[in-house]
């Protein structure tokens with residue numbers, strides 16, 4: 001099983017995840033589109049925040065359930081606590097040392113469908129919509 005050290009750009013926020021990364025995705029919600037991050041999901045048991053929480057800032061929007069964290073110093077988004085799976089983190093794989101996403105197919109996550117402000121939005125993620 002793999003282990004990855006993660007950090008923001010300045011290093012004030014450092015974390016570690018355990019597990020093989022087989023699924024990476026981009027989300028099309030209004031926030032993730034601006035971040036441009038490539039993400040993977042990690043169970044909270046496989047996630048360790050190495051540095052103290054005082055360098056983390058939190059952003060909440062829409063339903064306020066998801067906890068979007070960013071570095072207070074450099075502003076980089078390293079991870080967030082997910083709304084659809086509250087016991088999982090969404091981790092920005094570009095913050096992981098030694099991880100190369102080349103060769104993995106990138107899944108498109110439909111975060112835009114989750115927002116309650118969108119027409120036809122769903123309260124919880126129940127999987128891709130059927131055509």
Ligand SMILES: [Zn+2]
Nearest residue numbers: 008010071074
């Ligand atoms: Zn930083």
